[in-house]
Amino acid sequence: MSADEEANQNGSTSGQNTIASKLTDILPVPPNTQPVSEPEKRETANSLTEEPTLSHALATDDHEEKGLAQQEHDEEVIDLGWNEKKEEISGPLVGGLGNEDLWLLVRRFNKQVYHVKEVPTTVPGDLDLNIADEEEFSPDKLRANVERLYMTVVVGLLAAVKHIARLRSWRETRRTASFCAVYFLAWALDLVVPTLTLTLITLIVYPRSRDILFPPAPLALVDSKTGGIQKPKAGVLGSTESSTGAPQNYKGEAVEQEASNFFNGITSIVVTSATGKNPQAAPSTESGSPDDAVPDPTSVTVAAAEAKDVAAGGKASPKHDKTKVPVETAMWTKMRPIMHGVADVSDTWERFANALSPTPPFPRDIYRLRLASLILPLFLISLFVTSYMFMKGVTFGVGFGFFGDPIISRGLKWLNHTFPNWQKLLELRNTILKGVPTNAQLTLTLLRIGEANKAPIPPPPSTSEPPPEKPTEITDNELRATGAEPPLNATDEEIQQAMEHDPRTAHETGGSDIDAAKGSKHGKKGSKIIGFFKGTTKGAVKTAIGTDHARAKVGSHHAKNRLGAVPRSDDSRISGPVDFQGRYKGQKGHVYITTKSTIPAVSFSTDSTIEKIGSVEREDLHPLWTIAINDIAELKKVGGYGWKAKIVVGWSMGREVADGLEITDRLGNVRRVTALPMRDELFNRLVAIGGQKWEAW
Template sequence: MPTYEDTDQNRPSTESHDIGTTLLDILPIPHTTQPGSDPEKHELATTINDEPTLSHALATDDYEDKGLAQQEHDEEVIDLGWNEKKHDIPAPLVGGLGNEDLWLLIRRFNKQIYHVKEVPTAVPGNLDLNIADEEEFSPDKLRANIERFYMTVVIGLLGFVKHVMRLRSWRETRRTAYFCTAYSIAWVADLIIPLIALTLITLLVYPRSREILFPPAPLAMVDSSTGGIQKPKAGVLGSTESATGAPQNFKGEAVEQEASNFVNGFTSIVVTSAAGKHPPPSSAAESGDDNVPDPTEAAMAAAEAKSAAAGGKPGAKHDKTKVPVQTAMWTKMRPIMHGIADVSDTWERFANALSPTSPFPRDLCRVRLAALVIPVLLIPLFVTSYMFMKGVTFGIGFGFFGDPIISRGMGWLNRTFPHWQKLLELRNTVLKGVPTNAQLALTLLRIGEANKAPLPPPPTMSEPPPEKPVDITDAELRATGADTPLNATDEELREAMEHDPRTAHETSGPDIDAAKNPKHGKRGSKLIGFFKGTTKGAVKTAIGTDHARAKAGSRHAKNRLGAVSPAHSEDSRVSGPVDFQGRYEGQKGHVYITTKSTIPAVAFSTDSTIEKIGSAEREDLHPLWTLAIGDIAEIKKVGGYGWKAKIVVGWSLGREVADGLQITDRLGNVLRVTALPMRDELFNRLVAVGGQRWEAW
């Protein structure tokens, strides 16, 4: 989640709407009891102006601080820079939010959301795009969830650990002394719990206190062992919010690359372990590894080869545990993936509650959370230590021995109030109305659609980020009182930030170096190159035969046509926001969204003149099909090739593979559009432009 100064510029104007102004909104009670009391009640919405959720209502609200996407204009659909470079896109697009933060949210939204279905019932917390209980599992989605977990939870916990080490180290002497004095006085007076509760309340209701009590510092510059200054792992301080400090072209890009490499690195270690790779002998000539490919490229084959070399008999015929163990592991992957997503969702909601982003209200949830802490502040006035310990030990005993009473009570509750668990979830009580990052991104996309100004996609840069230190201000590096930041001199800070190409390659020993850097050798590299060349020829042949098979009527061949970009082609991402290049049943054309008519619709036409901006509203296009936006019930991102074939095509040809979309209406009719270079952008427009309440699958 992007963080910024919590100033008045981030506060939306809510005078024109009664959003978040009633006492019931402040209390930690569900917005509606319908999910538990009447789960079968269906209420469908067709347009964003129906305001079926808080997200839709905020998107259509009027604000004092407006960005370019929130201003009135004469055009039916305004292009705010869909095919422009970073510096040519006007700012801010949304009031109270920088373009870099907006692009960060949309980039991560594109990686996280693959498949949405319309929800006809009330949604928890009055916000849609919650994760479905029975969401689909795929290895790619599991990877995306692990990357998201790293970017939210792991980075957040790392920042917490480093703040604790800074306090414990006494390097920032005055600040640690103040904390120590306050704790000592509270300990002597038996006021530890009131002190902690009062500190939490202060941090919640007065955001500036966070910078005073916990002054910021670049994450990569703080040593997690000593709390002092260190050289960033990337060898240069190119970003302030990442664990390595690596340079980046856009805000948040370094953390996203860290997350991807975190998964890659973990996978590499697991695969290497499956292959049974041993430490290298003293002489490279003794191992013979320079003459063969690295076995980690075929994990299962290498693992079975290792077992065979040790005298075992690999395979399901002799190893009766192989099939049941692998089946059990794959079966448990979906609940594990769902659990990771739930943890990340809760973490993001708390982050967005503490530092709300426009257009969500600034103070509402902070007041609610602070109100929940106030009883903790008063507990020591009425509860003694003896009473507290008696209550805790009674609870432990009742939980252990009271199963007959507990099970009967739960059975009665389930019969009397079905789905009562839904009403007690954090997203429906304490954190109601607080979005995850995906829900926040969807609300921002809806703001653009409500004002006929679709938000442009995040720009890209082909140039690598420069190996130079980022400019540091008080917002990134600060101390409390008379202390110096990290108790370091200006020379030490400058030395830590300057680029050193050796740092990124440093490890703790030669054994780690040998395990981290597998070598194929000359013969191994030639062998891999040979396989790549033969695979490339086979792939080209298969692509060529797809045209003949498509003419013969093969649906699968039609879906693959145009998915692989031509060699040495220019960037094909030059469509939008109205029309998007693509194919339907193998035919070249454009998907276009028309909002000028009474009923907004999405259609597909093979007319090449549609490429002119604004021509999608003509009546002479004669589309192959048209679907009203309000009738869409499901949108799913699909691959032009299967995920295995996509990897092979990308590896052998080095080209981009354009994927597609599958759109299902409320009657169950399915439309599949393929070879969409701007698939994510079309997906985002279709998800945001209507009044549907979505659920992520």
């Protein structure tokens, strides 16, 4: 008997008793009605094997295609290359997924997920790590969400725009002619809507059709106006998935750097606007002028804006400006829902992308069939509905929505009274996109695969060397045309010339006014002043770090938490996957995870011999504290310094600050480990190793 037949006979729930697909998996119905029928019911699991969600079930399933992290082994915890270079890892860590793609997901997961809490109730869509409705706001998290929006939505929309430009340009004549002929034939037969819906169904169900109808091309190589070939904005085609074509050491780094600079560019424009920077209206200067003696005021925001108002004859005192406090309060109050909205847009985009192109171990066909089943009725209806009937229906709906408030409000009141939380059942993640992960949920599932097989996923490798300024290798997977036409209607020589490095291209702008506004010239004396302040700040920082040691000895709690936050060398990075160097209340030691014992736990010990623990359980370490893995209720990344001090340390000393991690158990006891060079890696192990259902805060 096949797995599908057995699942249908037993009536088991997907993600709980079996991974086999059923009819209910394909239909867009909620996996269960518990959020409405029993919203307060609590369900907790003590291990991955209890499979409280689809993510846990997939992690513990026996996969057909296996990578290094899914192989059987005799060791308690196997090290798959936590401190090795990527070239020294022989095969894929997870079956069906390249290591570069895996590390890309983990790298972005580290930037996105800061704080998680255990969820005892049913999670929507049978997947945990959803964003909490009352998610905490912070400027750093807002930045992460905007960068994520760029990497998903903005880059995706830009790719769509360039595909349309290619199609409209008639450069790939046969493909455009085919599209044109089919469209006008459908128009002549009044079958435009059926043709479009049938094409959409084909693109969803048959992935190969996407490359046939829309052949790939490097994003930076396509001109969005002409649809032809162009020189990448970076001056060289060093990456194929980024909008600038910038070189990269690892897959996805160029897009991540673009996202960071996208946010920096927005803030830079806002700052220069707030400070009233107008280089075109400024008088010409010469060496020794006041402009040459001071740094660019756009390095500060509020203070510079107030200084600009004073220079223009305004009043700097808050007593004269009664709008400042309420406007600032309103702006900051609205930041959390704005940030949450940005995250929701990115989540939905990622879910649709993962539904159309699933990543193992998630099912390959279920989500595509579900999306196609929703469009199929539209295709059938469009064969019989005339344009007159369609417009009649639309205008009736507009009128009912405008004038039908008495009926609509009473209906909503009845629903809220009869079925509380009914909205949760209709959410996309609970119906059309149920079981479809965001990239964060996908990454968590991949991390759980490693933990389920006692083979933790190694962290993404890093390098201090800049990427080479040379073109990347292009194959048919990155640049292709439909049929025998040349890609982008360009010769091999034209493509090669566009790919070659040209250092001038990256600095080209739209005119002299943009050059003047974009430039931030400090002047010789201004640069000396900045260098002077940097030197004095570095001395002050070193003094403060030394003072912390003295204050910690006399019992200062805050000083103890700051000890070791600025590591003296990078040797402390070499640790994991079992033990992680850190401090607890200022004491040097190691956090270590034991899974061989009856109750897996995380502990902290100051025993110096812990470095030899390896994968063997040690009973003589005498930990200062121990928390059972199943008792962890909350994990929160915390800074080694405050955000202002962290910026000053990074600017003046050019050193990375080692941050910390707060671990809270179900009784409310909080353990704060500081000076953790591998904070993200420890967080990832703890968040993936147990049976908890998490919610992102």
